[in-house]
Amino acid sequence: MTEENQLQTASKVNDFCITFCTVNGSGSATANNLLFRCFFRMGIPVSGKNIFPSNIQGLPTWYTIRLSKKGYMGRVEKDDIVVALNPTTFAKDITYLVPGGVLFYADDIKTPIERSDIVAYPMPVKKLAREAEVASNMRDYIANMVYVGVMAQVLGMSLDLVYETVNFQFKGKKKAVDSNFAVIKAAYDWAAANLTKKDAYRVEPMDGNKDCIMADGNTAGALGAIYGGVQFSGWYPITPATSLPEALNEFIPQLRKDPVTGKDTCIMVQAEDELAAIGMTIGAGWAGLRAMTATSGPGLSLMAEYLGLAYYTEVPVVVWDVQRVGPSTGLPTRTAQGDLTETYFLSHGDTQFIILIPGSVNECFEMGWKAFDIAERIQTPVIVMSDLDFGMNNWVTKKFEYPDRPMDRGKVLWEEELEKRSNEWGRYLDLDGDGIPYRTVMGNQHPKSAYFARGTGHDEFARYNEDQVVWERVLGRIKKKFETAKAYLPKPEIQTLDGAKIGVITMGSADSAVLEARDLMAEAGLKVDTMRVRAIPFTQEVNDFIAAHERCYVVELNRDGQLQQLLSLEHPAYATRLISVAHMDGLPLSARWIKDEITAREEK
Amino acid sequence: MSEQTGNQMTVNSAGLSKNDYRGAPSTLCLGCGHNAIANQIIAACYELNLVPEKVVKFSGIGCSSKSPTYFLSRSFGFNGLHGRMPSLALGAMFGDHTLEAIGVSGDGDTASIGFGQFKHTVRRNLPMVYIVENNGVYGLTKGQFSATADKGLSLKKQGTNPYLPIDIAMEALVSGASFVARSFAGDPKQVKELIKAAFSHKGIAVIDIISPCVTFNNQEGALHSYTFGKEHEVPLHDISYVPPRDEITVEDFEEGTSREVTLFDGSSLILKKLEKEYDPTNRWEAIHMLEDAHRSNELVTGLIYIDPDQPTMYDNYNLPDEPLNRMKESQLRPSRQSLDAINASMI
8 A cells, every 4th residue: 555545544534633834913814714714614613722922923823723523622732734834933833743744835935844754735825926916015915815725625625615704704895805715716726736635634514513603702701791781891901801892892882872862881991001990890880880891810910909999898890801821921822720819819808709710602701791690799899710712712612692581780779779778778788698788879869878988997887997896797798798609600510421430620711621631531441520610609519529529630721720729728628639630831731631641640 | 059047057059058068077187188178078069059969979098088988978989999099980980970070189199109090080081070188298107208298308207308299280281181270278268169160160170289287297388388388379369169040240350350261061260360360271371380380489279270171081982861870771781683693793
């Protein structure tokens, strides 16, 4: 059998990984997104991860698209296909290819290809771009369409599907559609005439994306907030959170005009810094608006003092922390789950915060609206902990579902209700025994409605007070709210396998790699149950899961095993069962790494 | 103002007596200038017939920031973080933009930690009365220099201040404030009239009130002392605020020596020029005047600058008449069909 035949025998359909190696600022994102959308529309489960520098133009950027007929979305460490357009990283990029892998490269790159176990296809990128009928300043940009056309031909995609996708992506704007598609078609035809397929990778239509959409987590979070009735957002730009408020800015004009008057029902204010962003947001939350901000680690650190005030004055606000790599400025364009400990202990003194941790882009939408219900019900800040992997990458996810319940505005007394309770009401008085007092908001015209909110010691009637008994009583009552809160929080997502004695606990975006690792381990004979934590304070189900397993590996994307530490702190009786499997290098976790780590510990 | 006599308490045209505008007893030092200011806020609100429930109070941290509890106890208030009252007020006022806002800050709160928020809120022209109770010293931490302390001032334990003071009125002006005034806590009539004018102004109204600290900074010759204030105070003009429904004419003001500034609500502010022709609508003139005052070591008081037509922060938005915080779910949650359309756009 010839080498060529061997490669083709091991035909790989809808199950491989492509990495595009480009330079940032070159406009490759449009082409990458187009290919992603083509695969999505073919029904192939697909995920994409952008590895990019903290820079605007000229540095290496990688974009990886993973096709997985089984629906795995996690990162893989090796590439099946490399699309090499960056001469400076060319030699290294090739080393990531698996044996039998495929290299598509711009034929003006003259670096020698030092591997004989791969298939290499040159692409006349410059030539075809030159021949394109576009303005000269658009030539470099449209050159990216060359690899779309070549790959479509070599992988076996239908040109009709590509055309429809181009038409959709460019919103039917004829000029853009025609000029881009012309280059794709020219490249497709060139490949058909000049390349002989020697590799094993192909795509075929399937039905893996039923009821799914393509979206990123920041857009999903913003849309969720809009359907949750967000009314105010003070924000300050910071990677990787910026695109969340920008999505609010994009969608609010079309979605949030008052249906009768046509007036704005949501106010966006770009603040001078994060200190002001959170101040504005807390002011709005105190005034009775559904208020939110979005930031990342450094911004959250700056917001700590104000969030402590909101905790003690009992102001509902929602803060999105789209996590990036810290400490300090860290790696601003790389993903991490490293802010959990900070958020759990945020601000000085005895504080506590409700933390929501979405595990999919769809859940970013869902928590986008639910966060307001919880914040207003409990009258406290809610921090939603997303990360760059969700926030800035496109994911295939279930369609956004319309909220399944009316808004919960919590215990707010306007004039009439206050009149009924005016003899017993105090702003910080627990009338119901659940720790949650009733609040009034400014604008209430009842003469007894007003109170002076303050971060200094206060009694149940919001009066200044330094008495030790009162201080302890008020803080104790606030703590009680967080017990009440558990009934309103999303429960962990638990998946069990028959006979599993080992548990794997994870959170957020690490879940995609964990579920894949679970299948890999099961294939190798190691059965594990999984639990994805979705909220803190931890609910009873979390305790029960740990109790029901001999050992629980806690898998997360940070150095210190922050979730494992918090679980140990909150479940001291089980602390020795909780084993940290943590790792942080700026890249999303891979299933292989998780499997190897857990398997190695199990074999000990 | 309608006055009732006899056994009944005197009430204003809102039907409220002065007691309705009072707050809790002050816990500041006896003789503190801040108490005098709180009393003039009470008087001004009473005379303006403001309904306390239509006013919201804000403050930061420091002696000054305690004072909102000493007036308008029927108004909502929020005592925020040090230097970060402006952002708090901004967010809150979008909750109900039909209300009036008054913020009370100090020189530490505004000119040090809160300098950025102060200037950015001025720049946005958020409608609010912004009073700085300026005593040139950190009182609550017992007597450190503030950023408005005079160069060369000596304080017990602190030594001599080597830095030039920040002029809050000047900072407000160069940040684009639409109303800048300065007064002296020992001149209650002027303080009251400026507060009344400030409430009638459409945008942010900054009033820098020199308010001597009786405990830590009241040395003779220091800018923030009573003796200096009394001796060096140079009122720009006597001002008297005339509410729109008031029939009283401006009998105190002779024609030719007065200038009338029309405020947004149709009311007007009358300025009586004393020593020189002064035009408070001329920003360049205002900056020039402040610079001259520095050179001649004078405490110039009065309305330094006003632009009644400058668009406010609210003008940047298409705000509904109804307060945002009274909106119902039907106004806030988009339709199910709109979400279907969004899902359809993401394929």
